[in-house]
Amino acid sequence: MKVTLVSEGTYPFAMGGVSVWMDQLIRGMPDYRWDVVTMTVDGKERPVWERPANLEQVISVPLWGRTRRRSSKPPGPGFSDAYGRFLEMVLTPAVMGDGGAEFLAVLEQIYRFAAEGGDLIGALTANESLSQLMDAWYWNRTDGLTLADAIVAGNLMGHMLRPLSEPPPRTDLMHVAMNGLSMLMAMTAKWRYGTPIVLSEHGVYLRERYLQYVNEPVSHAVRVLLLSFFRRLAGAAYVAADRIAPHSTYNRRWQVHNGADPARIRVMYNGVDPADFPxxxxxxxxxxxxxxxxxxxxxxxxxxxxxxxxVRDKVPGARLRIFGGVPKGNESYQESCLDLIDELGLEGSAVLEGRVATQVDAYHAGQVVALTSISEGFPYTVVEAMACGRPCVVTNVGGVAEAVGDTGFVVPPRDHAAAADAMVRLLHDAELRRRLGALARQRVLSRFTLRQSLDDYRAVYRELVGARA
Incomplete structure (x- = not known):
C-alpha cells in the first residue's frame, strides 16, 4: 500500500507534535510506502528530520512564494460563475455545518479551472473578479469593503487555493494531518483518481484560525472574508473525508457541530512507546x-x-524551566516572554532553555510538568510526561483532560491563579506527586501506547483501500 500524508507547515521541515505523529506512522509501518506533501511558506525550507527508508518522496507546495502568471486574459464565464457562487456562500451567514457538500462542489469547479491551465491568483485579482467581490459584499454586508481590501483578499485567497493548481498525487490513500488548506490537495486526488481520504485533526483548525486572525495585520473586511472561507472549507472537508479520525472526543464534538457525519468518525488517540520514556x-x-x-x-x-x-512566593527556591525551540516567526513572542520574566523579577528562576537533547531529559528535570495552552489537540508532551511518571498541571482545552484523566490537575485556560494553586499543591506534597505519577504511567500503558495507535491506523487504511478495490 502507498499512503500520502498531507500537512501544513510540519514534517519534515518543522518539529512539533504533528511531525512526531507523522514520523511515527512512517517508521511504524515499514511495509507501507509513503509520500509526504507539505504546505510550506516559499519552498526554501530545509528538512529537520532524518528521512525514513520507506519515505519515497517529499513534495513541497509553497503557498506564499512568488508565482509567474500564465495568462493575463480575463478568467472567463466558467470561472466567474463558480466564483460568484463561492462569494455568495462565503458572505452569507449560515448555521455551522450547513452547505458543506455545495461548497465542495464549488471548490471542484475552481479546481477544474486551474487543472485546465487557469491562473488562480490572476483570476482572483482580475478586474472582473474584483468587481464580483465588491458587488457581493455590497449585497450581503452592511459594512464597507474598499478596492484595496478586495485586491488584498483576492491575492491572499489565490495563494491559499494554490493546492488546487498542483498535480494530484497518485497514491492508494490520502491521509491529511489537519483540516484547512491541506485538505485541498486531498480533494484534488479524490476528484481526479477517486482516492479515499482519512482526515485527522490534532487541534481544532478552524478555532485556531479565529485565534490567529485576532492579531493578523489585515483590515476587518479582509478578516471577515478569510475566516468565512475557512469556516466553509472546514465543512466541505468533513464531507469529502471518507474517514474522520480526531485525536480526542473533544475534537469529535467540534466536528459533529460543524457538519461531520458521526458515522464516519472514529476517535484515535496518539500513542508513545513506553520504552522511550522511562x-x-x-x-x-x-x-x-x-x-x-x-x-x-x-x-x-x-x-x-x-x-x-x-508559585515562587509560596515555594521558596522554586524554578521554572521552559524547554523548546522557537519556530520561525515566533521570535517576537519569545521576546515578550523574556520581557514578562524581567517585568516580574523572575530572572534566573524562570529560564527559557531552548531545545533539549531528548524530551526525557526535560521531563526528568522537574517534579511537575505544566501545559497552559489555549488550544490543543491531544498533545504528545502530556502523554510523554505521564509515561515518565510525572504529574501534570494542564489547561482544559482540546483533548488534554482526556489524556490526563485523574492523574493530574486540570484548570481553566488563562487562569494563572488556578494553575499556580495546583502547582503549589504538587510541589508541597511529595506523596501526592508519587501517587499521581504512578497512575499517570499506568494510564499511558493501558490507553496510549504507540502499538495501539498504529494498529488502529492499519485497520482504517485496510478498510478504505479494500473498499475502493
Whole structure:
C-alpha cells in the first residue's frame, strides 16, 4: 500500500507534535510506502528530520512564494460563475455545518479551472473578479469593503487555493494531518483518481484560525472574508473525508457541530512507546516546574510565567524551566516572554532553555510538568510526561483532560491563579506527586501506547483501500 500524508507547515521541515505523529506512522509501518506533501511558506525550507527508508518522496507546495502568471486574459464565464457562487456562500451567514457538500462542489469547479491551465491568483485579482467581490459584499454586508481590501483578499485567497493548481498525487490513500488548506490537495486526488481520504485533526483548525486572525495585520473586511472561507472549507472537508479520525472526543464534538457525519468518525488517540520514556527514579534538588514544547502563542507561556510568579512566593527556591525551540516567526513572542520574566523579577528562576537533547531529559528535570495552552489537540508532551511518571498541571482545552484523566490537575485556560494553586499543591506534597505519577504511567500503558495507535491506523487504511478495490 502507498499512503500520502498531507500537512501544513510540519514534517519534515518543522518539529512539533504533528511531525512526531507523522514520523511515527512512517517508521511504524515499514511495509507501507509513503509520500509526504507539505504546505510550506516559499519552498526554501530545509528538512529537520532524518528521512525514513520507506519515505519515497517529499513534495513541497509553497503557498506564499512568488508565482509567474500564465495568462493575463480575463478568467472567463466558467470561472466567474463558480466564483460568484463561492462569494455568495462565503458572505452569507449560515448555521455551522450547513452547505458543506455545495461548497465542495464549488471548490471542484475552481479546481477544474486551474487543472485546465487557469491562473488562480490572476483570476482572483482580475478586474472582473474584483468587481464580483465588491458587488457581493455590497449585497450581503452592511459594512464597507474598499478596492484595496478586495485586491488584498483576492491575492491572499489565490495563494491559499494554490493546492488546487498542483498535480494530484497518485497514491492508494490520502491521509491529511489537519483540516484547512491541506485538505485541498486531498480533494484534488479524490476528484481526479477517486482516492479515499482519512482526515485527522490534532487541534481544532478552524478555532485556531479565529485565534490567529485576532492579531493578523489585515483590515476587518479582509478578516471577515478569510475566516468565512475557512469556516466553509472546514465543512466541505468533513464531507469529502471518507474517514474522520480526531485525536480526542473533544475534537469529535467540534466536528459533529460543524457538519461531520458521526458515522464516519472514529476517535484515535496518539500513542508513545513506553520504552522511550522511562520512569524518572529521582527528583531535582530544587522544586522545579517544567514546560516542554515550542515557544508559541497557542501555548500561552505568559499564563505559565504569571502562575510561576505566584508559585515562587509560596515555594521558596522554586524554578521554572521552559524547554523548546522557537519556530520561525515566533521570535517576537519569545521576546515578550523574556520581557514578562524581567517585568516580574523572575530572572534566573524562570529560564527559557531552548531545545533539549531528548524530551526525557526535560521531563526528568522537574517534579511537575505544566501545559497552559489555549488550544490543543491531544498533545504528545502530556502523554510523554505521564509515561515518565510525572504529574501534570494542564489547561482544559482540546483533548488534554482526556489524556490526563485523574492523574493530574486540570484548570481553566488563562487562569494563572488556578494553575499556580495546583502547582503549589504538587510541589508541597511529595506523596501526592508519587501517587499521581504512578497512575499517570499506568494510564499511558493501558490507553496510549504507540502499538495501539498504529494498529488502529492499519485497520482504517485496510478498510478504505479494500473498499475502493
Amino acid at each position: 520512569v524518572a527514579t529521582s527528583e531535582p534538588s530544587q522544586p522545579t516546574i517544567v514546560f516542554m514544547g515550542r515557544v508559541d502563542p497557542l501555548k500561552d507561556l505568559h499564563t505559565l510565567i504569571r502562575a510561576f510568579d505566584i
